[in-house]
Amino acid sequence: MPKRTTPDIILLIVTFTLLAIGLVMVYSASAVWAEYKFSDSFFFAKRQMLFAAAGIIAMFFIMNVDYWTWRTWAKLLVIICFVLLLLVLIPGVGNVRNGSRSWIGVGAFSIQPSEFMKLAMIAFLAKFLSEKQKMITSFRLGLMPSLSLVFTAFALIMLQPDLGTGTVMVGTCVVMIFISGARIWHFSILGLIGAAGFAGLIISAPYRMKRITSYLDPWEDPLGSGFQMIQSLLAIGPGGLFGLGLGQSRQKSFYLPEPQTDFIFAILSEELGFLGGTFVLLLFSVLLWRGIRIALGAPDLYGSLLACGIIAMVAIQVMINIGVVTGLIPVTGITLPFLSYGGSSLTLMLMAVGVLLNISRYSRY
């Protein structure tokens, strides 16, 4: 076993910077809502602070847990997550929030099994692909088994339904399979099949179709399907280069629903302008660079794939979230890592960074 060195300090700094920006923005975006709903403008900010603290503690703990530990547990974790994904679909066990039956548990101790599945799947796939790398060029022996597993999980997530999380998970896994050396032409064919399946999924559900049409012309139904997109653009647009100033957002005043969660980047762009938005994107780019660097420096293929999977998950989630907020892609409910309000999302992200940091400690550079 290689000797541990210091973790990636830049990754740590970038993560903390994003976390700090997130805390400030959660307060700014949620203050009006919190005051209105709970008579406490710090309601969400205080909770986010607690989540962040818990997340940081978990991150530092996991940073010191050898990442090979996850290889040992990967199979069990995936099985547990599959069970949870099945349980959550049972009415009475799974709770419905925002139209999706994706929560399990009681009150503050509720979790989203799909969020855990993302991480479990990354750990399992890293183990599976690093062990079966010889067979990855084989369609039948390498590619098919891994993809089957991923799509089974995806299908379960889609039954909730939660297209956002499902897409992030599939995207992450596809990147991992690609990294591990799968053949390009296999990818091309599967890409075509996947695109067709994705299109089928969208057409099969009227609400998804509506999201597409409202994406193409949000002003066609400004109070219905185009509402969130319009309110988001109405926040970003007036921001300009420097923004309206911290705390000066108008769209957070009940126009943009729950501005502290999925659409926090819209409020950030409104208050801090193009410069603020670009700075956040830059931080995520640095994060991506450090993640890939850790993957490159990992002592074994398992470490490379694990690091790559984690950073791919973060990056894809950022791309989808900001893509939605800026009207680049149709509305899909997904949080912005480190910035959006939300306990599971934030703590899981920090835990994932903890794994990354641990891998970085064994870096060959």
Add this chain to the structure above:
Amino acid sequence: MRVSNVTVRKRLAIVLIAGILIFLIIDIRLGYVQFALGDLLTQRAKDSWSRNIPFEAKRGEIVDRNGVALATNKSAPTVYAVPRQINDADATAEKLAESLDVKKKKIYGYITQRQSIVRINEGRKISHDKAKEIRALNLKGVYIAEDSKRYYPFGSYLSHVLGFAGIDNQGLMGLEKYYDKELNGEKGSVKFFANAKGQRMENMADDYQAPRNGLNLELTIDSKVQTIVERELDNAQAKYNPDGIIAIAMNPNNGEIVAMASRPDFDPANFRHVPPEVYNRNLPVWSSYEPGSTFKIITLAAALEEGKVDLEKDHFHDPGHVEVGGARLRCWKKGGHGSQSFLEVVQNSCNPGFVELGDRLGKDKLFKYIKDFGFGQKTGIDLQGEGTGIMFNLSRVGPVEQATTAFGQGVSVTPIQQVAAVSAAVNGGILYTPYIAKELVDPETGETVMKKTPVAKRRVISKETSAGVRRALESVVAQGTGKNAFVEGYRVGGKTGTAQKAKDGRYLENNHIVSFIGFAPADDPQLVVYIAVDNPKGTIQFGGTVAAPIVGNIMEDSMHALNVEPRKQQIEKETTWLDTPMVKVPDLMGMNRKELREQMDNLRLDVSGKGNKVIDQAPSPGTKVKEGSMIRVYMEEGS
């Protein structure tokens, strides 16, 4: 085949580059939204944040030519509710419903609407007392806002001309409708920025857009003359209880309508209290009927212009009827007027005499003049619902039609057509388009936005002919059928008219429209006054008996109101045994008592002072007074 480490490293690099590229695309998109779409989105966002509280514009006032307000605005409280501020909708609805005397359910419906502010329609333009009562209820979320209501300070005065405006201050009738666009202003608003819950956003300044008030409309109407006309119509209404009365006073020299009235009338504030046909029809421009003898002025003017008659020298014998095309047309006087000059034909309004004039003109000439004087077409006055009248189709005109037309029967004309035509006949020969709106004035700047100038349509007869018509018509009043319109010193000219009313193709018995059209002073007419009384009761139905005295009264007071100087020269009134003759006050200055006694046989004297020489007298020499009037003289010691 084992995948080499190199492949993994290469692919990791590809993923990094692809990821950075996608981030770059997203950043470009962010810039596009903030810069390229920024202005558009900012505008839309502002529209979405802003709440407008409308500020009603003030409707323009309608004033007479001297600035006297005829239609103005009165503040009228209106009840509004802000549903979000009402905690107990049930109790609020109950109290409000009781106060406004409407069903509770209705009010409840208003105050539970999901709107930021709701107007209670049943609480619009309520009285100040009612508003006070509602204020006293002290209901949370219920407000009394100021609105304005059209107010007509003179009540039913000029009502048909002014018309009225509805609850939204929109013109519904009369000038209020004809000039609605100009009288209406543009709504303004206070725009404040609010969050999605309707509360004000403190960090954004309010935006006030002032309402643009409506333009003030100045009329050609002179309220002094209008008041005289309204008074005379009220008197006539009381005296004769007619089916209707029509009055028009116009300045013949430019077509300005100085007064216009009719009966039955209505109060614009309560127009619903009368049947729609009363407020819908402005009779002076709407109604159309056989004019009768007033129409003879047209035949007279035509005959004079064409040189077909010399009023003094040509003579005519009226046996009381005339045979035309096998029909016998009677003169209104049984037995006829006998032998008379054509001036006397006019004075006596002798029908066979006018049949003769029509004959001398021929039908083409007669009908050309009728058309030139504006009959058979709308005058173009700026009032709604003008009638056209009915003329004989020229191809159908035979001897009988030509004969009856010459004295005003068998044709149908509107009062305003007659006034315009007679004005042309007496003003020197020019036909003007009558009009009633003089100016539109911006109430803020005082700037005149629109100013109407007289429109001369055409010359119909020459100046000389017009003078001849005036002379003849002055003699009608001084010596003929129009004596009741005579006003000392003001040289009233005019013509009576008595028209039978036709119903179902037959003339009605004892049911006439009696009329008189007069002008003064005859040397330089300043006013044309037309009066028509429909079926007066308890009197002989003659224009000279019923309508002429009304015109005389209107003329006398209006001449004073318009500051027209009395004339020295006039055609003296031919007295009958009914009239008290007028005498000129002699110059008594310097006379002694003996001379005084010799002078005064038809006047009484009131002598004061002691001497034997008159040093002052009242009235002054040359003044006309009734026979037997008192003359006061002051005497002092003479040398």
